[in-house]
Amino acid sequence: MALEVEHKFLLANDDWRGEIDHSVHYKQGYLSSSPLSSVRVRISDKQAWLNIKSATIGSHRQEFEYEIPLNDANSILDELCHKPLVEKIRHFVYRDRHVWEIDEFMGDNQGLIVAEIELSAVGEAFVRPDWVGMEVTDDIRYYNNNLCKHPFKDWDK
Amino acid sequence: MALEVEHKFLLANDDWRGEIDHSVHYKQGYLSSSPLSSVRVRISDKQAWLNIKSATIGSHRQEFEYEIPLNDANSILDELCHKPLVEKIRHFVYRDRHVWEIDEFMGDNQGLIVAEIELSAVGEAFVRPDWVGMEVTDDIRYYNNNLCKHPFKDWDK
Numbered sequence: 001m002a003l004e005v006e007h008k009f010l011l012a013n014d015d016w017r018g019e020i021d022h023s024v025h026y027k028q029g030y031l032s033s034s035p036l037s038s039v040r041v042r043i044s045d046k047q048a049w050l051n052i053k054s055a056t057i058g059s060h061r062q063e064f065e066y067e068i069p070l071n072d073a074n075s076i077l078d079e080l081c082h083k084p085l086v087e088k089i090r091h092f093v094y095r096d097r098h099v100w101e102i103d104e105f106m107g108d109n110q111g112l113i114v115a116e117i118e119l120s121a122v123g124e125a126f127v128r129p130d131w132v133g134m135e136v137t138d139d140i141r142y143y144n145n146n147l148c149k150h151p152f153k154d155w156d157k
Numbered sequence: 158m159a160l161e162v163e164h165k166f167l168l169a170n171d172d173w174r175g176e177i178d179h180s181v182h183y184k185q186g187y188l189s190s191s192p193l194s195s196v197r198v199r200i201s202d203k204q205a206w207l208n209i210k211s212a213t214i215g216s217h218r219q220e221f222e223y224e225i226p227l228n229d230a231n232s233i234l235d236e237l238c239h240k241p242l243v244e245k246i247r248h249f250v251y252r253d254r255h256v257w258e259i260d261e262f263m264g265d266n267q268g269l270i271v272a273e274i275e276l277s278a279v280g281e282a283f284v285r286p287d288w289v290g291m292e293v294t295d296d297i298r299y300y301n302n303n304l305c306k307h308p309f310k311d312w313d314k
Contacts, residue, residue: 031196031209032189037237039188039196050207050223052188054237062236064229066207072221079219080194080211 004053004063005119007126008142012133016093016102016115023091029081033145040145041068041076044090048073084108086148096127108151114142161210161220162276164283165299169290173259173272176250183245186238190302197302198225198233201247205230241265243305253284265308271299 028042033055040051048070054062077085087107093100098117105112114136117126136142141150185199190212197208205227211219234242244264250257255274262269271293274283293299298307 031194032191034189034239036239037188052233052237062232064225064233066223066225068221068223075219076209076221080209082191082193 004061005122005124006061006137007117007119007135008137009115009117009135010133011102011113011115011131013131015131016091016100016129019093019095020091020102021094023089025087025089027077027085027087028144029077029083029085030145030148031076031081033149038145041073041081043070043073043077046070082148084148084151086144095129098126100129105147105152108153109147110153112147112152161218162279162281163218163294164274164276164292165294166272166274166292167290168259168270168272168288170288172288173248173250173257173286176252177248177259178251180246180248183247184234184242185244185301186234186240186242187302187305188233188238190306195302198230198238200227200230200234203227239305241305241308243301252286255283257286262304262309265310266304267310269304269309 024044026042026044028040031039031041033039035055037055038053040053042049042051048068050066050068050073052064056062084107086105086109088103088105088109091102091104093102098119100115100117102113102115105114115132119126140146141155181201183199183201185197188196188198190196192212194212195210197210199206199208205225207223207225207230209221213219241264243262243266245260245262245266248259248261250259255276257272257274259270259272262271272289276283297303298312
């Protein structure tokens with residue numbers, strides 16, 4: 001179990017693209033998202049994970065993650081997860097001893113790009129690059145389980 | 158992934174107690190039970206599992222099971238699962254090349270005893286011992302996720 005301390009931001013401009021270290025394609029779906037927790041299955045290239053998160057709103061949440069067989073993950077995504085599934089390219093940017101994960105969504109969430117930084121403790125200081133825009137950590141619309149129920153294409157923008 | 162073919166029965170009498178091979182204490186809870194699936198955490202003595210089942214009513218269902226660390230399971234049960242948790246003693250009886258699992262429930266489900274046989278294929282023949290009573294495979298009240306939401310003590314009997 002890990003306590004997850006995460007901050008989430010919109011992007012102010014496209015300058016982060018010049019700093020991408022590598023990118024990974026993710027397909028994921030939710031078995032459930034209740035008032036207490038969410039249970040997610042994620043496939044990236046040739047690996048798959050089952051992830052359980054507490055549903056606390058804000059920057060720190062309990063998280064449990066277990067690798068599972070790829071075949072199991074495909075069956076669970078196809079047959080047991082709520083639709084639509086969420087697909088995105090995650091771009092990794094290394095900056096000042098931190099990792100920025102920049103999610104560029106596809107499908108029903110096309111057009112949405114979100115940057116996340118994971119910290120090792122609540123209140124840990126971090127450098128905010130110029131391409132980082134408004135913080136949306138506490139805005140539940142940007143939670144991946146909500147992007148499945150209420151995708152970006154349907155938002156009032 | 159396994160396709161689970163299971164039949165569930167009430168008990169006609171107590172004669173099965175003389176045939177118990179061994180018994181295990183289980184504590185379990187549900188992270189979710191949706192129209193598509195249920196996600197369960199179960200602790201038995203010193204092991205713990207995460208279990209995902211399709212929510213099909215009846216004798217065969219898809220099932221995925223992964224062992225997880227005991228500490229994780231305790232945290233998930235305490236903090237993320239719906240209450241009340243389900244506790245039971247599972248008694249194992251070996252009969253005619255099949256295993257009967259006889260669940261004797263505790264707490265809010267005290268008084269309920271259910272026998273299950275797992276088959277390797279739909280339609281596989283099995284011997285029905287004299288102590289086996291009415292079949293309740295298709296009665297969703299006896300599903301363990303429902304015994305959490307609507308325990309035996311609250312049933313109209």
